[in-house]
Amino acid sequence: MASEIDSTGAEGLGNLFAAAREDGRTVLLPYMTAGLPTLDASVRLFEAMAAAGADGFEVGIPYADPLMDGPVIMEAGERALAAGTTVDGCLEVVSDVVSSTGLPVIVMTYVNPVLRMGVDRFCVRLADVGAAGLIVADLPVDEAGPFLEATRTHGVGLVLFAAPTTDERRLRAVAMAEPAFVYAVADMGVTGTRDEASDKIAGLAARIRDVSAQPIVAGVGISTPDHARAAARHVDGVIVGSALVRLVLEANDADDSARALRSAVAAFAAAVGD
């Protein structure tokens, strides 16, 4: 599947959005917790999603106390940790996903595992395994200084958040930091599936565009292809997490998971591409 365009590092992420903008399309970035259903089988799930039309991935490093995550991703994290998933193991998964799919991979984690390894060293490791970006769920722009510096030094893109509650002053601070993309939190609350499509994304995306030229990616609560289609009209990319993770939690094994993901991701990709 590997394409000729480099998909690693901040540049890889930039290439992805530049190409999509040229084609006038929105990219689909599925989220999956690393280590599911097992560390060894993890890469197969990403390969299945790549085959079904994913444009890149958000790979979650499971964390014991995930404040931004709802019940589905919490359970996924607990299962992965119980199965002995470590940060090192997750980075190996990232490396495998990058080399086997050729798609940009953004690593998602929380502040503490990064601090424990050291922000600089963590970013060196990200660069080594070919990661394109880093999302830290509990890192607001106010505390992002060391993370911005280290990601820049090592050529990895740091993602920052904007939420429906974020005011103009904070939005400008996010814009000034020039993140790899702005993660537009599509709905209040933690990650998880919702019945209704967000009515907040259009307004939020417009407010971000007013102050920033960076790509905007919507996530949180995007649970169905219809939700994704609605969000895609306003943003450069869409992240789908809990709706996919749930399929893996409910599946019997890796084959079952891969099959379920393949059809779900195909439906999301079609919706985003509409």
Add this chain to the structure above:
Amino acid sequence: MLLSPDERGRFGEFGGAFAPETLMPALSELETAFAAAWADPSFRRDLDALLGSYVGRPTPVYRADRLSELLGMDLWLKREDLAHTGAHKINNTVGQGLLTTRMGKPRVIAETGAGQHGVATATACALLGLECVVYMGAKDVERQRLNVYRMEMLGAEVIPVTSGASTLKDAVSAALRDWVATVENTHYIIGSVVGPHPFPWMVRELQKVIGEELRSQMDGSAPDRPVPEVIVACVGGGSNAMGIFYPYAADPTVDLVGVEAAGHGLVTGEHGASLVAGSPGVIHGARTYMLQDDSGQVLEAHSISAGLDYPGVGPEHAYFKDSSLARYETATDAQALEAFHLMASTEGIIPALEPSHALAWIMRSRDELAGKTVVLNLSGRGDKDVEQVASLGF
């Protein structure tokens, strides 16, 4: 203002606000609202009136004559156990409850470990006519059933939390998750000097009344009002300790000792001693000492006392530790139980298991403390613990 957080909410290198962006505007709104209220004489008058006639402040200091004789020191108790609802927690919840009303938010959420903060929050909400939801670890719901009934009688909804170890850490996380979704109409009354800025600062400001009262009650103006030489308090999140320490922090003549839970013993790894046996990291939105593994995963704490069963600690305590403004020690489950029984049978006061840890350290340190004027912050009464202690065969 060495002892206040800076504009980023830092106490030295500790504190700050590591929270999902969705919450950040609410945290800064809260900082502004509390700063304005705290500087507003009418808010302070309303709070002081409630602290006087409703909470029962000032709480007395009591000289524990029989314990003093037994231990060979001049031992005094700051009687927070006599405050309404039986612990110091009410100082914070009445203050934050008034603030919630002032901010115009109709709903309050809280976490609770031992149930004392949950009861104190439910009480303040009943008093002020606020909707109240309390998150409590399922394991704590079991071991503190009496407090669950109390919260429900006070009109609160108690939600058992089954993630993680089903204890205080998980209750804090569940409350924060609720808040991420409901922040526009909900205030989170956090129960200790923990969490992202401005919570550690705000809760300390609301709890420092303990130490301020003590300064005027034991001011050296008469033989029965000696100035303390050593002040001892238990530390879970650390609000009772910070409340009594803070007004003495700039006073080099008073030793401040915080006592953490050593659980089954520090060597077993089953304890709640974040300051003594943990390392710096980020937990619940603040940089502080915490229990974590080599990958930075939060470890489960253990203590016989639900209120000390927490893998983090307030960031200002982390600062006090590193700058030697206070020292931190530990007591095991067994030592705390022994102290619990000693105080009950010697003074006719059944202490909560949390401050029993502080007494246990005092008992162990009697040689060092011989002849000194020692104040124990008796942060809560032990009614809630009677069933649990009885089940252990006493």
